Amino acid sequence: MKNILKKSICEKDGTKVFYNYIKKNLELPTLVFIHGWVMNYTAWEDTRKALSSQGYSTLTFDIRGHGKSVSKNVSFTKVVNDIKSIIIKENIERIVIIGYSMGGMIAQKYYAKYSDKVKAIILVNTTYINPLRKLPLSNMRLMKYLT
Numbered sequence: 292m293k294n295i296l297k298k299s300i301c302e303k304d305g306t307k308v309f310y311n312y313i314k315k316n317l318e319l320p321t322l323v324f325i326h327g328w329v330m331n332y333t334a335w336e337d338t339r340k341a342l343s344s345q346g347y348s349t350l351t352f353d354i355r356g357h358g359k360s361v362s363k364n365v366s367f368t369k370v371v372n373d374i375k376s377i378i379i380k381e382n383i384e385r386i387v388i389i390g391y392s393m394g395g396m397i398a399q400k401y402y403a404k405y406s407d408k409v410k411a412i413i414l415v416n417t418t419y420i421n422p423l424r425k426l427p428l429s430n431m432r433l434m435k436y437l438t
Contacts, residue, residue, distance in 0.1 A: 301377045308373045309359035310352035312381050313343055320385040320410045321348040323374065325394030327416075331358030334391065350386075352377060354397070371401045378408075389413040 300307045311332060312321075322342055324335035332351035339349045353360035354370050374397075378386065387410050390398030395417025402412050 301373065301380055304364065304369075306355055306362040306364060306369075306373070307360065308352060308355065308377065310350060310377055312350045312377075313339075313348060315343060315348045316346040317348065317384075319347050320387045321350055321383045323350045323378075323386050323388045325370075325374075325388065325390040325397050326351075326354065326357070327392030327394050329357070330391075333358075335389075338389075348383075350377065350381070350383070354394070367397050367400050370397050371404055374401055375405055384408060385410050387411045387413065389415070390417060391415045392417055 299312070300309055302308075309332070322339070324332070324339060326332060326334040331353045335351050339351055343349050352373070355362040355365040355373065385408055388398040388401060390396070390412070392415070395414040396419070398412045398414060398417075399419060402409050
């Protein structure tokens with residue numbers, strides 16, 4: 292199968308979510324990479340290239356409010372829905388989600404909501420709870436962003 296690189300936008304509730312999808316061996320699950328806070332899709336580029344060279348289809352994207360996905364309307368739930376919209380748009384059947392830091396928290400939320408097509412999740416340097424819930428009230432502005 293010919294490699295197809297899509298640099299595209301998925302529009303959801305007025306937000307344009309930038310993503311790259313490289314289609315390879317469709318018998319293998321697509322690897323969905325979720326970057327951490329104040330990063331963008333390029334954080335996974337070396338890993339994505341290495342796994343793509345092994346025949347895996349890969350999906351990287353910029354979380355709302357990061358990189359080329361500009362939005363002030365950000366929450367984990369909205370990002371989970373963005374991922375689902377991209378997967379539907381690209382007709383992806385099976386996925387492995389790989390999340391770093393905040394991306395790992397989003398991966399867990401995605402799995403909790405849409406586990407039917409998820410073959411595995413890989414969590415890198417993450418936690419299962421929002422650590423900002425334990426911080427003083429002065430950080431409530433950040434907590435609103437991350438919940």
